[in-house]
Structure formats: C-alpha cells, structure tokens
Amino acid sequence: MNTLVSRAPAAVLACLVTLLSACGSESSGGGNASAEIGSQVLPATEAVDESAGGELYDVSAETGTEPTSLETGGVDNAVRPTTSGGGGAGPGYSGHQTSDSDSTSGGSNSVGGSPKPPVATPTPTPTPTPTPTPTPTPTPTPPAEPAPPAPGELKVDAISPSPNSQNRALNTRVQIDFSEPLIPTTVNSQNIEIRKAGSPISIKIEYAPGSHDVRLVPQSSLAPDTLYQVVIKSGLMSQSGDEATWQSWQFRTLKSAGESSQGSIDGCMNSIDVAMLNAVNEARSRARSCGGTSYSAQPALRWSCKLDSAATTHAKDMANNNFFSHTGSDGSRMGQRMNNAGYSWSSAAENIAAGQYTVDMVMKGWLASAGHCRNIMSSSVTEMGASLITVSPGSANYSHYWVQKFGRPAN
Secondary structure, three states: OOOOOOOOOOOEOOOOOOOOOOOOOOEOOOOOOOOOOEEEEEOOOOOOOHHHOOOOOOOOOOOOOOOOOOOOOOOOOOOOOOOOOOOOOOOOOOOOOOOOOEEEOOEEEOOOOOOOOOOOOOOOOOOOOOOOOOOOOOOOOOOOOOOOOOOOEOOEEEEEOOOOEEEEOOOOOEEEEEOOOEOHHHOOOOOEEEEEOOEEOOEEEEOOOOOOEEEEEEOOOOOOOOEEEEEEOOOOEEOOOOEOOOEEEEEEEOOOOOOOOHHHHHHHOOHHHHHHHHHHHHHHOOOEEEOOEEEOOOOOOEEOHHHHHHHHHHHHHHHHHOOEOOOOOOOOOHHHHHHHOOOOEEEEEEEEEEOOOOHHHHHHHHHOOHHHHHHHHOOOOOEEEEEEEEOOOOOOOOOEEEEEEEEEEOO
C-alpha cells in the first residue's frame, strides 16, 4: 500500500478543524513552515461554518453501513597346531633311531653291517562312525490368530491461526481440520484447549458429528499483545479408533487493535498501519486535555479498510500533485472522499501532516495540536484508517505525506 523512500529536507504538519473553532490553516504547495497541522471534523446535524476555517456537514438524512544391520566378525580366534622338530630328523620326530643285531645261519648281522629294513607298523583299522540318530520332524504349530492392529494416529490437516502467527484480532476463533470424523464425546475441553499464560481460557467448542473440523470460540475478547497456546491432547479420538497425539502451537494477538476484524488486519494493514492504530488507541486509553478541553479515556478504535482507502487516495493526491490541503486537487472534500470509498458515515474527521518520518513523530505533533488531539480523542468516532505516502526527494516539497481518517458508520 505505502512505499517508503528517503526523507526530504523540510517538514510540515498541517491543520484544519471543522468543529466550532479552527486549529490552523490550509496551504497550497506545502509552504515553508516548519510545521503545519490540519484537522477537519464533520459532526452530524451541524451547519457550515466558514468562519471556523473549515466545514461542517449535515448528514442526518444520510444512511449507510460499514460494510493460516550391523555386521560383526573378521577375527579368526581358532587355535592352530604347532610343529616342533629336533636334530633335523624331520617333522614329528624328537630322538634318534637304533638298529638291533640279529644272528642267522651262514651269516650274521653286526653293528656296522647292512641295516635291516624297518618293519612297517600296520595301520589300525578305523572305528566306523556310528550312524546319527535322525532328528524327529517337529510337529507344526498351528498359526496364531492375528493381533488386532494398534490404533493409528489422528492427523491434523489444517489449523487456523497458523503456528506462530502475529497480529491476530482480539475476536480470533481457532479452527482445526482433522483427517477423519471424530467421536463426539471426546471433543471436549479436557482434550482441546486454548491457554493463556499456561492456564485454559473459557471457550465454546463447536463440532458437528460426522465432520472433520472443530472450532474453538473464546467466550470473551482476547487480550491485546498476548501469546496464546492451542493444545490437543491424546484423549481425542476418531470414529475409526485413531488417537490424537499431544501437540500444541501458538499465536499472538495485535496490540491495541480494538475490535478490528482479521479480514481488515490481513486485507489492508501494513506495518505502518499497525503502528498507527496502536499509537492512536494508546493515546485514547488515557485521559488528556486537548487545547483546554478535557477528555476521559476513550474506547479503542477498530480499523476500516474503506477509511484506509480514502486516506490513501488523499495522501497520494497531495504527494503526486505537490500540495497540502484538506481539499483535493479535484476540489473534493473529506466527506466526499469517504463516500467515494464506499464509507457511509454519520460522523467523520480527518488529520493530515507532511514531512514527519515516523509514526511517533507525527503523533507527537498531532497530540500537541488542539484540533488534531480532539479528533484523535473524539467519542463520536468508532473507526479509523490512515495512510503514509512517500516520494523521491525533489519531486515534491515533502517526502512524507500522512492522512488519518476517523468515522462512525451511518446506522
């Protein structure tokens, strides 16, 4: 929506009030003032007061509505036989051999004579190996009955808000889509919770038997800028017997969001818009004096995409056409621009500024100006939108153009 570029040298804060008193002046071309402050208020059933430096609209007749296997081995530990020998006689021998003397007729054998051939020792007949007794064939065991399958896991197909999501609306509802229908009696606050700081909050659980999705509805608005935890426990079961496993995820709510819908937050708010809404609602949360008028603390405003659109239109017009005024380059006034954005209002106001680089800077200027401060603290408005448009240095008198739009829907 809004594109940031480098800053311009000069700064201006502009002001025009359409209440009973004026709070500044309008200027064309931005001028050379160090700060201009512009505010415009359009309460219902008031006449135009040109002397006030602005305009009042009578809109009493108008109507309208605001519309996430190891292997082992390799070492041979077998004991090997060893071989010993002596005197070079050969393997297996350890002594010496002698010959017996022998007498026969006609001759004799004497020491030193021809040796007798050795008598061979007969090889004993080996003992036959007994025939092994055959192993009896085991009696087959009848097959066992198959064990019933263990329950499967109940799976979560989708969740909203998504895990670790930020800037959730204070009216956030949690939705969980499961892979199969659930047993209705297990869908209860013992098995599904939303926790804040570790403790369950009060929720209503919505589940239609036979469906796959469960909705968790907090029974009161969530706290701003707070971390919440969604917990699913193992007692939750599907109709087929699958059981949920314990699991959880978190989300954080938007700071000072008022009753802004998630559609508005996701659809038309950027980080600067979030910061601006936070700053305005922070200012409204405390009593303050605006130019001598005392205001008590006011309820937080919610964001309107239609007011955001009207603010963006006017900020772009001023930046692109290098002027600074509540009146558009086409002669349009604040109320017309809101109507053109589809916003039917019963009360409306506008603040503009130029040259400030941050939300903090522009808010300090507006709150220091009676007219702007009154618009911010007004009890007549319930919604707001805002825009920052930036341009390249030298293309306009200022590099930053700011617009705030405040309104209360008709009817």
